[in-house]
Amino acid sequence: MRELAYYEAKFEALEEIMSADERVHLINGTFLSLSPHRHVFQNLQKKFSERMFAPPISELGFCGLATGAAMAGLRPIVDLSTGSFIYEAWPQVANEAANAYSMSGGQTRVPVVFHLFHGLRGGGAAQHSGSPQAMLWNVPGLEIAIPSSPRDVKGLLKTAVASDNPTIFVDHTRLLDIRGEVPDNDQAIPFGVADIKRSGSDVTLIATSYTVQVGLQAAGKLAKEGIEVEVVDPRTLVPFDLATILSSVEKTHRVVIGDETHQSCGVAAEIAARIAESGFDKLKTRIRRVSTLDVPVPYSPGLEAHIGPSESRIMDAVRAALA
């Protein structure tokens, strides 16, 4: 099997998607944020420039354009780049795109993808480090995909574009250079199917996005202490695969959740609530959340590292779950 960098797998997906379907248009951005791999975007641009639109700095305007274009049969993928910028487009994403299908009594489909880079990226400070997926999970009508590996970004992006629903595609700049196996004939990965990224019998660590990678590092170190962590990646928040998580909990009876959204009403909070509601009898100890602390993200490197779901915080939480 081939090994690719995450950004290569992502752009392989974009190229395959655009070659296969003329309805796909790219609106705004390079899908790379500040990453140095601009050549992959330029290659795409050479091939599909007529289906790319570099709009003014008008997130509300161009997210509305993409939503309207989706209503008319295109399949636009919008790059909001920095995740916090989706706040500028909130009325179009949360109040128009998300509601259109239901409000029309199931008549108007909105196959648009809103792509963004969330989270702690190193010096992003408070306005460029947002993780809006928790707020968006509170908006019925949006699907949310959140990959953590080269294979997943490719497979999930294909499903996102094929979906007839508005989809939030939550990416992370710290994943772009991660390397991993990607099958040659990789197919779309269906939404709502969690992936066990590492098997273990002692503690279930549910993690999303870049925190999956952090969690795998932590699990590797804990294995040397004789602690076997099972790392479960939901891969999509909407739809959510609770069954795979519950069967892991059935085995380990202990849960730690690692995620970069802020703790209050965050992704970990919702996952913890679902496990408590449906799998409380399987637990031998309380659920532990390792989320971003409830403060605006500070700039200085040490401060930023302190508030995130770090390897050491995850390891501490796992040890505490076994104590």
Added chain:
Amino acid sequence: MLPNLPRENLLELCRRMFTIRHFEENLVLLHDKGVFGGHYHLYVGQEATGVPALSCLRADDYLFTTHRNHGHLLARGVEPKRLFAEILGRVDGLNKGKGGSFHSVAPSLGFLHSSGVVAGIIPLSTGTAYAAKAQKNGRLTVCLFGDGSLEEGAAPEAFNIASLLKLPLLFLCENNGKYGAGRAVAAAQSSSMAAYPLTELPKAYKIPAQQIDGMDAGLVHATISEAVGKIRRGEGPQFVEAQTVRFPGSETNWPTVPKPTNTALAWDVSDVPEKAREWYHSCDPLLIYIRELVEANRANRDEIAAIESQVKSEIAAAVDFATNSPYPKPEEAERDFFA
């Protein structure tokens, strides 16, 4: 003036204006009887804008409208019974009762989405226009909104994009004048909009913009025909502000009907309560249109009364249909929010 159209078309425009008027007058009655509870907004007073304007479009064009959508949907030919049923929250509604007055749609007539956020549709309209341009299908988009929409930031963002891309898009701003619900009493637009006249805003983005009398059906028809022609020839977006005098029944938060309309009112308003009399006498676009038809010898009073009578029966049957349509089963609330 009357639109420059054959008599048959002029009478069809008359029929559609009557349909909107009697639809909404009956809607107020249904609300006052407690048949439905949600909020709603009337199009009464703007019939001479929407009806002739929408008659200039192709069957496959896209339209976006707002919370004040009844007139647009009916002008385009939506069945009154399905619109009533939607506003009453019934299964036979246009949206199966999921949308209500603010969000009624009719995709087969080009209405994909109606937003209750005043400027919500303005960016969306750039999207269908963008798609039509990409697909080279010649379809035009008409974005129908009120003067208040221009106060939201979505409007200038969308104007900028529409102008840069030369999109096939008509912005039709219906300025229904002073005394709007929820607005400062007697406030003119200049008190809430520094860019005044309103056409200054699209003009700043190099979108050709003009103000017209929205109570003049002939002027509306001529202006919109010309604007649509320019857009179809690839000249990019156009902006038209049609001005009307606000219907006195829409001055309050909950609409009222000062006087049910009938053909005879066009020549005698002595029965109208004094407070609303001036509006019916000189600002009611439907009554103006009827007088013009008669004065120009394109129809006599009896012919117009016959059209009105036919519309009234149709509306009565539509009310009957809607009030007899069942409510959706409660569990329908959990369906149809993902495709």
